[in-house]
Amino acid sequence: MRWTPGDRSNIEDLRGRSGVGMKAGGLGIGGLLVLLILSWATGVDFLSLLGGGGGGAAPTETVGTSGTVASSPEEEKLVDFVDAVMADSQMTWRDLLGDRYQPTRVRLFREAIPSACGFAQSASGPFYCPGDHYVYLDLGFFEELRRRFGASGDFAEAYVVAHELGHHVQSLLGIDSRMRQLQSRNPSETNELSVRLELQADCFAGVWAHATNKAGRSAQGRVELEAGDLEEGLRAAAAIGDDRIQRMSTGHVFPDKFTHGTSDQRVTWLRRGFENGTPDACQTFQ
Ligand SMILES: [Zn+2]
Numbered sequence: 222m223r224w225t226p227g228d229r230s231n232i233e234d235l236r237g238r239s240g241v242g243m244k245a246g247g248l249g250i251g252g253l254l255v256l257l258i259l260s261w262a263t264g265v266d267f268l269s270l271l272g273g274g275g276g277g278a279a280p281t282e283t284v285g286t287s288g289t290v291a292s293s294p295e296e297e298k299l300v301d302f303v304d305a306v307m308a309d310s311q312m313t314w315r316d317l318l319g320d321r322y323q324p325t326r327v328r329l330f331r332e333a334i335p336s337a338c339g340f341a342q343s344a345s346g347p348f349y350c351p352g353d354h355y356v357y358l359d360l361g362f363f364e365e366l367r368r369r370f371g372a373s374g375d376f377a378e379a380y381v382v383a384h385e386l387g388h389h390v391q392s393l394l395g396i397d398s399r400m401r402q403l404q405s406r407n408p409s410e411t412n413e414l415s416v417r418l419e420l421q422a423d424c425f426a427g428v429w430a431h432a433t434n435k436a437g438r439s440a441q442g443r444v445e446l447e448a449g450d451l452e453e454g455l456r457a458a459a460a461i462g463d464d465r466i467q468r469m470s471t472g473h474v475f476p477d478k479f480t481h482g483t484s485d486q487r488v489t490w491l492r493r494g495f496e497n498g499t500p501d502a503c504q505t506f507q
Contacts, residue, residue: 225439233327236330237290300360325389330343336350336353370461379430379454391418397418419480419487421490421505423494424502428500455492461487
């Protein structure tokens with residue numbers, strides 16, 4: 222991919238204001254247990270990070286809330302990259318949807334952060350929260366993508382961001398709320414319906430990839446696809462299909478537990494969006 226760093230206006234950098242101690246202020250016995258286990262597992266004394274207690278600074282401010290962040294040049298490049306992908310894909314959706322499109326941002330965090338959708342942890346991967354309309358991302362996920370799922374390359378990472386933005390588009394178009402209505406009317410199809418929502422987000426990521434696949438774009442400061450990029454995205458889609466993830470972790474496949482679709486389905490819909498370049502091609506609910 223070819224891309225140019227921008228002004229980071231598509232990013233809300235909360236890396237220095239998130240972390241394992243985020244929720245310490247309201248820590249119940251369950252939270253305390255989690256910290257004890259974490260301390261045991263990692264050898265780091267998380268309890269001491271809570272502060273001495275009684276009269277001191279509020280515990281929530283003792284860990285990672287300074288707003289400063291220790292980062293490497295590689296990580297800063299990733300921040301620029303995510304910003305560039307978001308900027309380009311948001312411009313693309315504005316072109317496609319006109320006034321129906323409302324811009325959003327990526328909230329970067331580390332380890333854990335509160336959101337309108339609850340307390341988010343890196344372990345659950347990147348996600349979109351319809352409650353506050355933000356995309357949440359811990360940059361460490363890209364490392365996970367490379368190491369655990371063998372999906373490397375900048376377009377593999379861009380696909381992850383574009384998929385989450387696809388959920389934002391679904392929210393703006395009312396697709397997700399219609400899906401939840403369907404789910405409450407047909408509880409037995411809850412899982413099948415959420416798979417369709419996920420596959421549509423894959424297709425929407427492909428719609429953006431289609432727009433980037435034009436020579437001369439990078440000269441205008443836009444993202445431009447290069448040879449081999451789509452294959453990286455397709456490999457990533459195949460790598461993070463539910464059947465593959467389940468097989469890796471349990472050795473078995475349970476179709477009733479699929480929430481993102483199989484590797485084949487994800488590849489198919491990403492490709493369909495890429496080939497057609499219009500959201501009309503993404504009718505996963507029909
Ligand atoms: Zn998703």
